[in-house]
Amino acid sequence: MANHEPEAATPRRKALIWLSGFGLFGSAALAAVSNLIFFKPRVTYSPSALFSIGKPDDYPPGTRIAREVERVCIVREANKMAAISTTCTHLGCIVALADTGFSCPCHGSRYDQDGNVTGGPAPKALAWYQVNLAPNGEVMVDKNSEVEQGTYFTL
Amino acid sequence: MRLALAIASFVVLIVHGLVFYDQFSNRWARHQTAYFEQARSLSHNARERTEMETKSPKIDQIMVTSFGETRVDRCTTCHAAADDPRFTGAGDPLRTHPYSEAMGDVFRNGRWERRHKFTDFGCTVCHDGQGRGLDTYYSHGEDEFWPEPLAGYVTQANWRKEFVPHLRGKAFMEANCAQCHTDENFAGTPNVNRGRKLFYATNCYGCHKIDGLSEGTLGPDLTEAGKKYKIDYLWESIVDPRANLATSFMPKFHLSDEDVTALVIFLKSRRGVNFAETTLDRYKAHVANIAVVIPPGTAGEKAGEQLISDRACTACHKLRDKDGGVSPDLSYEGLIRDDAWLMDHFKNTRSRIPDSVMPTFRFPEDDFRAITTYLVSLKTAPAKAAPADTFKTLCARCHGEKGDGNGPIAWYLDPSPRNFTNAPFMNSKPRERLLDSIHNGVAGTSMPPWGKALDDDQIKRLLAYVSDTFTKEPFKPLKPRKVPDTNPVTMSQPSIAAGEAMFLERCTGCHGRKADGKGPNSLDINPHPRNLRNSWFVARLSDRRIFESVLYGVQGTAMPPWIDYGMSQQDVGNLINFIRSLNPKTPGSAEKGQTYAGR
Numbered sequence: 001m002a003n004h005e006p007e008a009a010t011p012r013r014k015a016l017i018w019l020s021g022f023g024l025f026g027s028a029a030l031a032a033v034s035n036l037i038f039f040k041p042r043v044t045y046s047p048s049a050l051f052s053i054g055k056p057d058d059y060p061p062g063t064r065i066a067r068e069v070e071r072v073c074i075v076r077e078a079n080k081m082a083a084i085s086t087t088c089t090h091l092g093c094i095v096a097l098a099d100t101g102f103s104c105p106c107h108g109s110r111y112d113q114d115g116n117v118t119g120g121p122a123p124k125a126l127a128w129y130q131v132n133l134a135p136n137g138e139v140m141v142d143k144n145s146e147v148e149q150g151t152y153f154t155l
Numbered sequence: 156m157r158l159a160l161a162i163a164s165f166v167v168l169i170v171h172g173l174v175f176y177d178q179f180s181n182r183w184a185r186h187q188t189a190y191f192e193q194a195r196s197l198s199h200n201a202r203e204r205t206e207m208e209t210k211s212p213k214i215d216q217i218m219v220t221s222f223g224e225t226r227v228d229r230c231t232t233c234h235a236a237a238d239d240p241r242f243t244g245a246g247d248p249l250r251t252h253p254y255s256e257a258m259g260d261v262f263r264n265g266r267w268e269r270r271h272k273f274t275d276f277g278c279t280v281c282h283d284g285q286g287r288g289l290d291t292y293y294s295h296g297e298d299e300f301w302p303e304p305l306a307g308y309v310t311q312a313n314w315r316k317e318f319v320p321h322l323r324g325k326a327f328m329e330a331n332c333a334q335c336h337t338d339e340n341f342a343g344t345p346n347v348n349r350g351r352k353l354f355y356a357t358n359c360y361g362c363h364k365i366d367g368l369s370e371g372t373l374g375p376d377l378t379e380a381g382k383k384y385k386i387d388y389l390w391e392s393i394v395d396p397r398a399n400l401a402t403s404f405m406p407k408f409h410l411s412d413e414d415v416t417a418l419v420i421f422l423k424s425r426r427g428v429n430f431a432e433t434t435l436d437r438y439k440a441h442v443a444n445i446a447v448v449i450p451p452g453t454a455g456e457k458a459g460e461q462l463i464s465d466r467a468c469t470a471c472h473k474l475r476d477k478d479g480g481v482s483p484d485l486s487y488e489g490l491i492r493d494d495a496w497l498m499d500h501f502k503n504t505r506s507r508i509p510d511s512v513m514p515t516f517r518f519p520e521d522d523f524r525a526i527t528t529y530l531v532s533l534k535t536a537p538a539k540a541a542p543a544d545t546f547k548t549l550c551a552r553c554h555g556e557k558g559d560g561n562g563p564i565a566w567y568l569d570p571s572p573r574n575f576t577n578a579p580f581m582n583s584k585p586r587e588r589l590l591d592s593i594h595n596g597v598a599g600t601s602m603p604p605w606g607k608a609l610d611d612d613q614i615k616r617l618l619a620y621v622s623d624t625f626t627k628e629p630f631k632p633l634k635p636r637k638v639p640d641t642n643p644v645t646m647s648q649p650s651i652a653a654g655e656a657m658f659l660e661r662c663t664g665c666h667g668r669k670a671d672g673k674g675p676n677s678l679d680i681n682p683h684p685r686n687l688r689n690s691w692f693v694a695r696l697s698d699r700r701i702f703e704s705v706l707y708g709v710q711g712t713a714m715p716p717w718i719d720y721g722m723s724q725q726d727v728g729n730l731i732n733f734i735r736s737l738n739p740k741t742p743g744s745a746e747k748g749q750t751y752a753g754r
Contacts, residue, residue: 017157027171048217
């Protein structure tokens with residue numbers, strides 16, 4: 001076959017080479033992209049970071065309740081609500097509620113009512129999480145989105 | 156060549172692109188996007204609007220840990236609006252899950268509050284379906300191999316078409332309610348309660364065991380029926396028991412559709428240990444129900460009558476107006492059987508009818524005695540009537556209304572009832588023998604002796620009626636055949652051995668190597684070959700009758716005249732000795748024939 005064709009690449013030949021290259025490299029690129037997408041699982045079996053904590057009425061004004069499972073402290077003041085993390089910023093123990101704020105049982109870190117460090121080895125303040133009202137009237141806490149300290153959700 | 160390569164590489168790219176699209180474009184993502192858009196337009200506050208704008212679709216799941224094994228319910232990935240009250244009137248899948256006061260939801264302060272919160276219960280606890288599925292085919296359980304399609308909503312493609320309409324309706328979810336609400340009269344599960352009552356009322360409990368409810372041993376254990384079977388299988392097994400297992404002898408109960416539905420829902424709720432129970436609860440219920448309580452103070456006949464209904468005898472047998480449609484009529488038992496026969500039959504049902512399908516129930520001796528006392532007391536003869544009516548009352552149950560031996564219970568009888576339309580058979584037997592069969596019954600079979608229920612005149616007229624109506628061909632007197640009345644060959648070990656050799660050579664194809672009438676050809680032969688180990692029957696056979704049947708055949712059956720194949724009287728004599736040696740001298744006793752050693 002090669003004997004019957006001229007030595008130099010004709011335009012048609014060039015175009016065909018480009019087309020084949022485009023097809024092959026295109027699919028290789030697609031394969032690479034899809035493999036990269038699979039690196040991150042679409043969903044894991046960990047409990048959802050967005051969860052409901054029930055109706056606002058369950059938390060009368062002045063309440064501070066620590067929720068063990070979700071590791072948040074729900075704070076209700078008048079018609080404002082907030083969720084403060086109860087995971088110690090030092091080594092991840094669950095901090096306990098104290099009269100002055102929070103205190104960690106592991107290495108004695110202390111936090112005030114808003115989660116600011118007042119003592120111990122903790123390097124930074126406790127996180128505040130986004131609080132929302134779901135359409136069905138339940139309060140939702142979203143541990144994926146941290147908010148600035150002192151940001152209350154107004155009911 | 157290069158053109159082909161270019162085309163091929165392009166085809167690869169396109170296919171690859173399609174796969175990519177198929178993998179990464181999800182219907183659930185589109186449903187969620189639609190939900191975000193609609194929620195944004197419905198929203199009245201700016202915060203939610205911005206939130207909905209920034210949200211991107213993701214798999215939403217509820218981890219349910221309180222109900223059996225941990226469930227992962229991803230239903231809200233598509234049904235994103237299930238708990239959003241603004242979507243009450245919308246179409247699926249973006250529709251609010253209905254609120255129901257019956258389910259315990261309350262309307263308070265202008266808002267519905269759910270009793271069964273989705274975050275606690277998930278979806279599949281009530282609805283079934285495959286919680287992890289992300290497209291309708293799998294998540295709704297349309298896949299043939301998923302054991303629990305959405306109860307009452309989804310049916311699978313392989314289900315029988317005529318059943319499908321019956322298997323829809325949210326009532327089927329009651330089976331799941333009953334996993335926690337186990338109270339017998341729980342108002343939310345009327346079908347389960349009704350099904351439980353029917354389980355007793357229709358005598359299901361006589362054969363089926365449900366741990367804690369019944370102790371039947373005859374049918375399959377239904378303790379975990381709800382876990383093992385889908386609703387279509389349960390429905391089919393009740394409505395058409397032989398559809399799944401050709402040899403099932405479960406009767407057709409001819410229940411109304413509502414009753415079958417209730418039973419199916421009840422059975423679907425039986426899943427062994429359910430969510431609300433502990434293994435200890437289940438054991439306690441089991442212990443409490445082991446003994447069926449017979450009310451004290453009822454003795455003799457009364458107790459027997461009570462027991463017949465308690466022990467569900469009429470699930471198979473007929474007794475007056477109760478009829479199970481499987482087994483013979485007991486209404487005239489006192490006239491056709493006696494104490495000894497009944498007690499033998501109870502203790503080992505095959506002692507009197509060797510091929511009976513009736514199971515030997517392990518009831519206490521006193522119960523059997525009470526039932527026997529009661530049955531023997533049933534001595535009221537049927538009112539004298541025209542032969543046609545007598546036939547209908549006494550004979551048609553087995554022999555069939557058309558006299559073709561295909562009565563409603565014929566299938567359960569072995570040997571099968573005689574087919575009266577088989578003229579060659581009917582007309583080759585002397586009248587006396589047929590009259591004797593009616594008068595004295597046929598030993599070892601279900602044909603009872605009617606001598607005490609019918610007088611001789613009635614029996615003669617009955618035979619005449621059968622002959623005229625079903626056999627049709629007129630009976631011609633038979634020429635007596637030249638066969639000996641008694642076996643001329645003396646019983647001896649060599650004779651038995653010769654008989655056995657002859658039997659193995661000539662007879663086993665139909666009568667079987669065990670001589671039990673179940674040879675390889677027997678299935679296709681009707682009437683079936685005789686069971687020659689039926690000692691009650693064999694004891695009643697005269698040598699003359701065996702000689703005639705073997706040498707000259709049995710007309711109208713597959714038994715050929717062996718005289719045509721060169722069998723001599725000596726051979727038949729040996730065969731008779733062999734057959735008699737297989738059976739005990741006195742029928743029913745365990746002792747085998749006198750000289751037949753090693754068998």
